[in-house]
Amino acid sequence: MSKPLPSSSDLTQLPTEAEIEKKLMQDVHLLLVNLMCREEVTVKLILNCLYDAGATNLINQKFQSQSLNKILKLMAKMSKPAFKMIAWQWLKQNCPQLITDWLRSKIEFKRVETPQVEVVVETPNAQLNSISPAQYQIYEVKKLRSQIKFLLSMLVGVVTVLTGSFVWAGYLLERSHSQVIEELRTQVKTLEASVDKH
Secondary structure (H helix, E strand, O other): OOOOOOOHHHHOOOOOHHHHHHHHHHHHHHHHHHHHHHOHHHHHHHHHHHHHHHHHHHHHHHOOOHHHHHHHHHHHHHOHHHHHHHHHHHHHHHHHHHHHHHHHHHHOOOOOOOOOOOOOOOOOOHHHHHOOHHHHHHHHHHHHHHHHHHHHHHHHHHHHHHHHHHHHHHHHHHHHHHHHHHHHHHHHHHHHHHHHHO
8 A cells, every 4th residue: 555645744854965965974984883793804904014015114214234134023913912912902993984084075076176376486595605614513413312312212112013013913912822821720620520420
């Protein structure tokens, strides 16, 4: 049987276009959450590849010394399990919403306005031109020292993070190992008890 036509009071309660769009974007978000849960293995493999490529590129770019480079790459390999665990948790919580927001921005079709071109005239640094070569060398040395301090602090930070990740991964492995041993002991006690009854 056919449905009766809605009354005029029901027509005023129809959802607006904004409400319909909001509902559709909520559906997209739920679908992305479902996709992340179903494809956990695939996402973790993608994270694995991105970590390997990114860590290698970052170490090669920041550290030219071959011996330091090799040590840092070894440390990066050791910290990979901790990175994967943290990255998976972050992705699971944030990625569906980020992708939903990005997709929504792609379908909004905002009006493009022509940008106004501004001409900026740079004036050469008058202080650097007016100083003597000796003073300029002192300026360069100070600048290099500040860059070295920055790189050293970055190195200390990276080593600290990698060491912490390695310690955390070791702790997790030891904990899981002790749980397995405890389960095996429980099973052995159960088997011994069942053998004693017979």
